Amino acid sequence: MRRPAFAGCTIVCAILLAGCSMTTAYVRPALPTPDRYPDATGAVAAASAAIGWRRVFTAPPLRTLIEDALANNRDLRIAAGRVEAAQANARAQTAQRFPSLSALGLGARSGLPAGLSLTGRPTTSSLYLGALSASWETDFWGRLRSLSQSARESYLASEDARRAVASGLIREVAAGYLRELEYRERLELARRTIANREESLRIVRRRYEVGSGSKLPVTQAQTLLGQAQTERQALELARAQNTESLALLVGRPVKREDAPGGLALADFAAPLSAGLPSELLVNRPDVRAAEHRLRAAHADIAAARAAYFPDISLMASGGGASAQLDKLFGTGTGLWSFTPTVTVPIFNGGRLDGALAGARAERDIALAAYEQAIQSAFRDVADALAARRWLAEQIQSTEQTLEALTERARLADLSYANGRAAYLEVLEAQRDLFSAQEGLVQLRRAQLESEVDLYAALGGGLADGPGTNEAGSAT
Numbered sequence: 001m002r003r004p005a006f007a008g009c010t011i012v013c014a015i016l017l018a019g020c021s022m023t024t025a026y027v028r029p030a031l032p033t034p035d036r037y038p039d040a041t042g043a044v045a046a047a048s049a050a051i052g053w054r055r056v057f058t059a060p061p062l063r064t065l066i067e068d069a070l071a072n073n074r075d076l077r078i079a080a081g082r083v084e085a086a087q088a089n090a091r092a093q094t095a096q097r098f099p100s101l102s103a104l105g106l107g108a109r110s111g112l113p114a115g116l117s118l119t120g121r122p123t124t125s126s127l128y129l130g131a132l133s134a135s136w137e138t139d140f141w142g143r144l145r146s147l148s149q150s151a152r153e154s155y156l157a158s159e160d161a162r163r164a165v166a167s168g169l170i171r172e173v174a175a176g177y178l179r180e181l182e183y184r185e186r187l188e189l190a191r192r193t194i195a196n197r198e199e200s201l202r203i204v205r206r207r208y209e210v211g212s213g214s215k216l217p218v219t220q221a222q223t224l225l226g227q228a229q230t231e232r233q234a235l236e237l238a239r240a241q242n243t244e245s246l247a248l249l250v251g252r253p254v255k256r257e258d259a260p261g262g263l264a265l266a267d268f269a270a271p272l273s274a275g276l277p278s279e280l281l282v283n284r285p286d287v288r289a290a291e292h293r294l295r296a297a298h299a300d301i302a303a304a305r306a307a308y309f310p311d312i313s314l315m316a317s318g319g320g321a322s323a324q325l326d327k328l329f330g331t332g333t334g335l336w337s338f339t340p341t342v343t344v345p346i347f348n349g350g351r352l353d354g355a356l357a358g359a360r361a362e363r364d365i366a367l368a369a370y371e372q373a374i375q376s377a378f379r380d381v382a383d384a385l386a387a388r389r390w391l392a393e394q395i396q397s398t399e400q401t402l403e404a405l406t407e408r409a410r411l412a413d414l415s416y417a418n419g420r421a422a423y424l425e426v427l428e429a430q431r432d433l434f435s436a437q438e439g440l441v442q443l444r445r446a447q448l449e450s451e452v453d454l455y456a457a458l459g460g461g462l463a464d465g466p467g468t469n470e471a472g473s474a475t
Contacts, residue, residue, distance in 0.1 A: 197225040
């Protein structure tokens with residue numbers, strides 16, 4: 001009677017004491033950034049990343065491209081596969097905390113020759129056994145619990161890494177869409193410029209042919225026309241490369257009509273507000289992923305500490321054994337065993353010390369990566385805010401300059417036609433006008449792209465907020 005009582009007490013005590021753990025409470029590090037963005041103006045509003053990309057990017061063609069990219073992009077599929085692998089690993093690690101149960105069935109017949117038999121005659125014997133066995137590591141010091149927590153944090157980090165890939169994908173698609181609109185406007189500008197310069201070449205050539213002008217204006221007009229043609233060819237090449245890059249992101253061929261309109265679209269994107277830097281901890285998926293990795297490293301240290309202490313395991317089995325199969329579970333055939341095991345580390349050549357030192361080093365690396373992610377996120381938002389502010393002023397200045405250059409080109413043409421100026425003045429005026437027109441188109445694209453950059457910097461990529469995936473379904 002003492003043995004079952006002792007075994008029962010051992011199990012109860014192990015269960016009651018299994019709550020002990022070497023884990024220390026995780027404390028989130030302080031933000032290594034200022035409390036406000038340098039170019040943030042006006043009242044502080046909630047971070048825009050809580051708004052889904054469908055509510056931010058309002059242009060229907062762009063929405064279609066983003067939807068196709070989220071459905072077809074291979075980088076996003078790879079990231080999703082890594083999430084599934086991390087999730088499976090977390091489930092496998094968590095399962096080690098629970099008892100395992102297995103069944104054993106055995107049937108054997110053996111024969112002995114007369115020379116080995118105690119009776120001096122050949123004998124045949126049978127053995128049939130059926131049993132259930134259970135084993136459980138009590139995890140008294142929380143080692144398995146810490147490893148399970150580490151695996152779960154790694155899984156959450158992979159999920160946020162997938163969201164970061166989606167956010168970057170949306171940003172790249174929107175930027176490629178804007179570049180397509182920019183190339184379209186610049187190519188149209190180049191075609192108009194080529195047509196105007198061809199007409200100018202025709203006029204100066206005719207003057208030279210009738211003797212009212214020299215050959216120098218002809219060569220100058222030819223040079224100006226060649227420059228415009230070269231610019232158009234370079235733009236066609238850049239547009240073709242951008243189309244292929246966009247097709248790679250979207251996962252299907254992209255047609256030119258997939259991006260209709262121009263950069264003057266008023267409904268490209270809804271206005272965004274930056275909010276507070278502290279909101280990056282919640283909204284930026286890369287920052288959240290870095291913090292999950294830091295939490296995982298914190299749990300690994302606890303697991304490494306727990307490895308110094310005794311490992312307590314319980315094993316028990318019960319069943320029946322008989323020489324006849326039909327009497328396997330009959331009266332008098334029962335068997336059982338109960339085996340508590342305590343393993344105490346005594347000498348391991350410094351393996352445990354090395355594991356703990358390595359876990360602490362990984363924690364320091366994860367901490368630095370987390371702080372770096374926050375600093376990078378702060379810089380991304382600050383850069384986007386600065387770009388939005390100063391590009392607007394540049395556009396205004398360039399528009400005023402363009403008005404002056406347009407008038408200058410008109411007056412230079414008029415002066416040359418009346419013989420009061422050399423064609424060189426016309427050449428310089430048209431060249432400066434074309435450069436300013438191209439610059440204005442590029443600035444408008446850059447201003448719209450700064451809105452895309454701000455959305456991505458704030459943690460964009462979610463459909464309806466941190467609790468949903470890109471397709472808008474609950475995770």
